[in-house]
Amino acid sequence: MRRRLPHPSGQQAPVDRVSRRSEGPAPAPYAAALDEAVATPVPGAPAAAVAALAMAAFAAVAALAAVAGMAGCRAPSGAGGAAAARRLAGAARGWNVVVLTIDTLRADRLGIYGYARRPTSPGLDAQLGAGVVFDNAFAQRAATWPSLASLLSGLYPSGHGVEENGNGFPDDLPTLPKLLKKAGYGTGAFLSNMCDANHQGWDAFGCSGGKDGRTVREALAWAAAPGDARRPFLLWVHLFGAHPPYYNGGDLADRLDPGYEGSLGPKKWRLDAVMTQHQRLDAADLRHLDALYDAAVIGSDRLAGELLGGLRRAGRLDHTLVVVAADHGEELYAHHGYLYHACSVYQTTLRVPLGLAAPGLLPAGARVPQAVELIDVLPTVLELLGVPPPPRLDGSSLVRYLERPGGGGAGKPAFSEYGASRIHTVVQHSWKLVDNPDRLEPACIPGPPGQPPLRFPIARTELYDLAHDPGETANLAAGNAVEVALLARLIDQRFAHLPHRAQPQPIPEKLRKELRDLGYVAP
Numbered sequence: 001m002r003r004r005l006p007h008p009s010g011q012q013a014p015v016d017r018v019s020r021r022s023e024g025p026a027p028a029p030y031a032a033a034l035d036e037a038v039a040t041p042v043p044g045a046p047a048a049a050v051a052a053l054a055m056a057a058f059a060a061v062a063a064l065a066a067v068a069g070m071a072g073c074r075a076p077s078g079a080g081g082a083a084a085a086r087r088l089a090g091a092a093r094g095w096n097v098v099v100l101t102i103d104t105l106r107a108d109r110l111g112i113y114g115y116a117r118r119p120t121s122p123g124l125d126a127q128l129g130a131g132v133v134f135d136n137a138f139a140q141r142a143a144t145w146p147s148l149a150s151l152l153s154g155l156y157p158s159g160h161g162v163e164e165n166g167n168g169f170p171d172d173l174p175t176l177p178k179l180l181k182k183a184g185y186g187t188g189a190f191l192s193n194m195c196d197a198n199h200q201g202w203d204a205f206g207c208s209g210g211k212d213g214r215t216v217r218e219a220l221a222w223a224a225a226p227g228d229a230r231r232p233f234l235l236w237v238h239l240f241g242a243h244p245p246y247y248n249g250g251d252l253a254d255r256l257d258p259g260y261e262g263s264l265g266p267k268k269w270r271l272d273a274v275m276t277q278h279q280r281l282d283a284a285d286l287r288h289l290d291a292l293y294d295a296a297v298i299g300s301d302r303l304a305g306e307l308l309g310g311l312r313r314a315g316r317l318d319h320t321l322v323v324v325a326a327d328h329g330e331e332l333y334a335h336h337g338y339l340y341h342a343c344s345v346y347q348t349t350l351r352v353p354l355g356l357a358a359p360g361l362l363p364a365g366a367r368v369p370q371a372v373e374l375i376d377v378l379p380t381v382l383e384l385l386g387v388p389p390p391p392r393l394d395g396s397s398l399v400r401y402l403e404r405p406g407g408g409g410a411g412k413p414a415f416s417e418y419g420a421s422r423i424h425t426v427v428q429h430s431w432k433l434v435d436n437p438d439r440l441e442p443a444c445i446p447g448p449p450g451q452p453p454l455r456f457p458i459a460r461t462e463l464y465d466l467a468h469d470p471g472e473t474a475n476l477a478a479g480n481a482v483e484v485a486l487l488a489r490l491i492d493q494r495f496a497h498l499p500h501r502a503q504p505q506p507i508p509e510k511l512r513k514e515l516r517d518l519g520y521v522a523p
């Protein structure tokens with residue numbers, strides 16, 4: 001039986017041990033990347049084709065594993081697999097951990113994920129390529145704080161209680177900083193947004209209010225002297241990144257797309273107007289929207305390079321596990337004329353970059369095609385460090401993939417939640433189901449003065465074949481009742497018995513204002 005929850009009223013990749021001091025490739029200089037980005041001609045739109053290839057590879061692995069009777073396995077089978085499963089557990093005991101999350105960063109807009117329209121991510125490509133890259137990683141909610149809270153806790157939003165931006169962690173919730181602090185780590189978090197959330201477990205905390213340069217400088221200053229030098233450290237840096245209005249791109253979009261004379265620009269009111277005024281974007285507008293977003297990705301790549309380059313020069317990436325991820329992606333007009341993310345249930349916003357690098361410990365250049373979830377990051381890090389996991393985890397360790405990239409069986413389905421509603425998505429092999437049993441039309445962004453908020457239409461049931469339709473343009477639910485029933489059952493099985501910790505929470509006015517300024521409909 002599906003859980004019944006209230007909803008907002010009225011709306012809504014074999015491991016060879018080599019030198020542990022290997023440093024991996026340094027990011028390409030930003031200036032060179034910028035020049036290359038500007039000079040690169042704009043071909044067609046290859047991203048969809050690349051996504052289709054990724055899903056096709058994923059489907060092929062799933063099919064092979066199914067033939068071998070491994071579908072649904074959570075761990076390698078057989079004695080060999082069990083032996084392999086022990087190899088990396090605890091292998092990073094005492095290592096430092098750096099978690100870099102970048103807001104609103106679509107996987108399919110990075111070169112290492114196949115983006116070829118222009119070189120947007122030389123630095124991140126080098127960092128991700130120095131370790132294991134997960135080709136099909138999914139966020140549990142296309143909203144910043146619920147998604148980041150899942151990464152930090154290993155729980156679905158309903159499990160950690162942060163179902164909306166503005167909700168707080170339960171005080172007793174075990175999270176990555178609390179668990180590592182208990183294991184003797186020094187902990188520091190430096191964020192650019194979500195400044196007023198109830199962050200817990202950090203010895204040092206800084207939040208810049210959208211100023212990524214300051215966030216990077218403060219993080220580097222702390223990492224240079226994180227307290228007792230004999231203690232390992234956990235450093236979390238969250239950049240505003242490619243979040244709208246894409247100001248990390250500066251005026252680069254004008255160079256990427258010269259001659260554009262339309263209304264789009266890196267201003268929130270201009271982007272909002274597309275939605276509130278139901279503007280229809282033509283090919284030139286869409287080209288410029290891509291340029292605006294890509295410019296912000298290029299700017300984010302530079303900032304990530306400053307952080308990682310600074311840490312490397314300071315010797316702080318030795319014996320350091322580096323996790324790179326995003327909280328969610330961005331719609332960019334792909335569905336229902338929506339530009340942003342928090343209302344979306346599609347791959348544009350739920351598929352995120354994810355990579356783990358630990359030179360000398362994890363293989364470089366390895367790819368993992370199976371679906372994984374951001375809730376898997378915490379159990380993976382804990383297993384690598386040999387730190388005991390908390391009693392409840394919704395996610396599961398990905399160490400089996402780190403040990404045998406290309407192996408590991410068919411993997412598992414990936415799920416997302418949607419606020420306090422009963423809307424869920426599930427991706428299994430190349431099928432994707434969006435289940436909206438209450439037929440909600442969530443509010444997305446504030447409407448024009450005196451007008452109700454704009455709503456995001458989600459059908460009762462949406463089924464997509466991601467291998468052939470990565471853009472999720474054709475709802476196949478009507479003709480595929482069996483697939484719909486099987487995927488709906490997966491959702492029921494996953495969530496029916498999970499404890500639900502979210503409670504209605506008043507949102508402080510200061511936080512409400514921060515959310516409004518970011519373009520969210522504050523609950």
Ligand SMILES: [Zn+2]
Pocket residue numbers: 103104143144145243327328
């Ligand atoms: Zn975000």
